[in-house]
Amino acid sequence: xxxxxxxYFVALARExxxxxxxxxxxxxxxxxxxxxxxxxxxxxxxxxxxxxxxxGLTPEGERLLEWARGxxxxxxxxxxxxxxxxGRV
Amino acid sequence: xxxxxxxYFVALARExxxxxxxxxxxxxxxxxxxxxxxxxxxxxxxxxxxxxxxxGLTPEGERLLEWARGxxxxxxxxxxxxxxxxGRV
DNA sequence: TAAAAATACTCCATAGGTATTTTAT
DNA sequence: ATAAAATACCTATGGAGTATTTTTA
Numbered sequence: 001x002x003x004x005x006x007x008y009f010v011a012l013a014r015e016x017x018x019x020x021x022x023x024x025x026x027x028x029x030x031x032x033x034x035x036x037x038x039x040x041x042x043x044x045x046x047x048x049x050x051x052x053x054x055x056g057l058t059p060e061g062e063r064l065l066e067w068a069r070g071x072x073x074x075x076x077x078x079x080x081x082x083x084x085x086x087g088r089v
Numbered sequence: 090x091x092x093x094x095x096x097y098f099v100a101l102a103r104e105x106x107x108x109x110x111x112x113x114x115x116x117x118x119x120x121x122x123x124x125x126x127x128x129x130x131x132x133x134x135x136x137x138x139x140x141x142x143x144x145g146l147t148p149e150g151e152r153l154l155e156w157a158r159g160x161x162x163x164x165x166x167x168x169x170x171x172x173x174x175x176g177r178v
Numbered sequence: 179t180a181a182a183a184a185t186a187c188t189c190c191a192t193a194g195g196t197a198t199t200t201t202a203t
Numbered sequence: 204a205t206a207a208a209a210t211a212c213c214t215a216t217g218g219a220g221t222a223t224t225t226t227t228a
């Protein structure tokens with residue numbers, strides 16, 4: 001599981017639309033679709049309710065979202081901290 | 090960045106030894122070495138003090154370790170929760 | 179029909195393995 | 204000589220792209 005894929009998932013939950021989320025992440029729509037499918041495969045659980053269009057997250061998706069938001073936010077803080085440490089050496 | 094690689098890093102910090110950490114993760118020593126090198130490359134910072142042998146983490150490594158421990162622990166909890174949700178449906 | 183997501187394919191990066199080398203004691 | 208980590212090399216996986224198809228309101 002890639003941290004980057006978690007950020008794709010967070011974007012999808014925010015945008016409620018595969019193509020818009022992909023655009024927000026600066027990747028193609030199929031790449032985002034595949035990344036979400038990969039997360040579902042890795043976790044052996046459906047994360048998204050799909051019909052003709054995006055129809056929200058499953059309960060498992062909501063559970064993942066909670067964690068993913070924290071991971072992505074903390075990862076960004078980590079990168080900032082590391083850059084600061086490098087900068088001050 | 091792979092969540093799995095963070096668990097390798099946590100194992101290295103615990104075992105203080107590349108080969109023992111690799112063994113604990115059930116992977117080969119070169120695979121663990123490469124994973125740590127990949128983390129260092131992804132974060133553009135050295136994480137491990139290397140001499141003839143493992144000589145501890147750099148300050149950046151300590152900062153990563155703090156976060157990585159949380160991510161790995163929370164990931165395991167997530168997997169447990171998801172399994173529980175699937176089981177009860 | 180039109181919009182949205184999935185699928186088919188291609189390419190390339192990389193995770194992981196085994197075998198070997200380097201390095202410092 | 205030995206122990207520890209790095210390096211070389213190979214294979215298989217999978218992430219990402221473009222083009223296209225499927226689906227359903």
